[in-house]
Amino acid sequence: MTLGIMVIVLVIMLVVGVPVGFAFAMSGVLGAVISNFPLGTVASSSYYTLTSIPLLAIPLFILAGEIMNRGRLIDRLVDLCGIFLFWLKGRLGHVAIVASAFLGAMTGSSVATVAAISSSIGNKMMDKGYDRGYVAALTASSGLLGVLIPPSIPLIVYGAAVGASVSELFIATIVPGIVMTIAYMLVHGLSLKKVLNKDTAVGALEASNAKDPEVMKNAKKSIINAIPAMIMPLIILGGIYSxxxxxxxxxxxAGLYALIIILVGKMIGFHQIPEIFFTAAKTAGGIMCIIAFTSVFNKILTLMQVPQQIAQITIGLTDNKIFFLMFVNILLFCVGMFMETNAAVLLMAPLLYPTAVAMGVDPVQFGIILVTNIEIGLITPPMAANIYVSARINGSNLFEMWPHVFKFLLTSIAVLLLITYVPALTLWWKMF
Structure with a gap:
């Protein structure tokens, strides 16, 4: 009864526009009052959640990504991708996809990746004759790679929520990220003839065995300019795995390195630094508030032994791991459609983790399944943050985008099923 009231209140508050974090906190407190749980214990959960050292990586990664963005290092990365992909038809689309993957290794944020790539490549693609709706759909969908390629903010959240190793989660998501990148490139390649305006397309379908003069004439300069940006993933992943x-x-x-690079390179002035920190703090503050207040809701669910009840019900329905994972994927897909990513991870991870472990699912693999599934919600209405951000920047709308988004959505689901039922994709590193 109490759980039903909490869920109803939560849904109503989310529908009327109450900020996500406050909606979770208020419904959690209501549950505590009804169940006569000590409010002091519930309130302290927010503090202890935010004092987690792994979660400190979130604002720091956001700061590093904001510095890279303001220093225009992202544009240099885009140019570098273009140099190595000159031989592909529809090169700009492939550049957008690969650049999104690289950018994910710097920001760890899907929405930030969409905004940066849309601003850098969107207009260039439309100038080449690409359909506006397709450009918006491509950049919105490619933003998912910002989470699959480590570092990943939702994976940090998952690790903190269930006590899994963040380093292992990062290394486990490398192969799935590469698979998703290749899958998106295949979709783009197969879509070219349908998404290009034949009257305005200028060389978009051209592919040459020789170097593209337009891109390669400044190849040496572009490679040199991109070196500082390429070092960033090496610093992050090299430091962790070594x-x-x-x-x-x-x-x-990474944040300190990015700051030194853009200052020494005179990419920004000292007077811009406070604004960069302020922007990063606002973004990080919003995420951390959601994490803190969602912990109140999760605390009540734990005190009510909801995770244990879900585990018993699920095991009672099936003891088959294949069917359990199918059920989990359907549930998470629905949750991702309606909830903010980090809040959804914080809510669902503690609920499903005990059952998954009892079913013999590796905690690291389950983390990749959960985060990938919920992230797909970023291109699945009604929430679909990636779609709305991309539509705004590219001047498109949902009706233009949806037919194209649907293709990438189906591709994402296909890769998700591979991640779910082929453990070697995420646990490959345990083979060595």
């Missing part, structure tokens, strides 16, 4: 740094320490080093 054991020199934790994910949080790697995020701090």
């Amino acid at each position: 054991g020199l740094t934790t994910p949080t320490e790697a995020a701090a080093v």
Whole structure:
């Protein structure tokens, strides 16, 4: 009864526009009052959640990504991708996809990736004759790679929520990220003839065995300019996997490195630094508020033993891991359609994790399944944050985008099923 009231209140508040974090906190407090749980214990959960060292990586990665964006290092990365993809038809689309993957290795944020790539490549693609709706759909969908390629903010959230190793989660998502990138490139390649305006397309379908003069004439300069940006993933992932740094320490080093690069390179002035920090703080503050207040709701669910009840019900329905994972995917897909990513991860991870482990699912693999599934919600209405951000920047709308988004959505689901039922994709590193 109490759980039903909490869920109804939560849904009503989310529908009327109450901020996500406050909606979770208020419904959680209501549940505590009804169940006569001590409010002091519930309130302290927010504090103890935010004092988690792994979660400190979130604002630091956001800061590093904002510095990279303001220093225009992202544009240099886009140019570098174009140099190595000159031989592909529809090169700009492939550049958008690959650049999104690289950018994910710097920001860890899907929405930030969409905004940056849409601003850098969107107009160029439309100038080449690409349909506006397709450009918006491509950049929105490619933003998912911002989470699958480590570092990933939702994976940090998952690791903190269930006690899984963030380093192992990062290394586990590398192969799925590459698979998703290749799958998107195949979709783009097969879509070219249908999404190009034949009257305005200028060389978009051309592919040459020789170097593209337009891109390659400044190849040496572009490669040199992109070196600072390429070093960033090496700092982050190299530091983590070599054991020199934790994910949080790697995020701090990456932010400091990015700041030094753009200052020494005179890409920004000192007077712009406060604005960069302020923008990053606003973004990080919003995410951290959601994490803190969602913990109140989760605390009540834990005190009510809801995770244990779900585990018992699920095991009672089936003891088959294949069917359990199918049920989990359907549930998470629905949740991702209606909830903000980090809030959904924080809500569903503690609920489903015990059952998944009891069913013999590796905690790391389950983390990749959960985060990938919920992230797909970013291109699945009604929430679909990636779609709305891309539509605004590219001047498109949902009706123009949806037929194209649907193709990438089906592709994402196909890769998700591979991640779910082929454990080697995420656990490959345990083979060595």
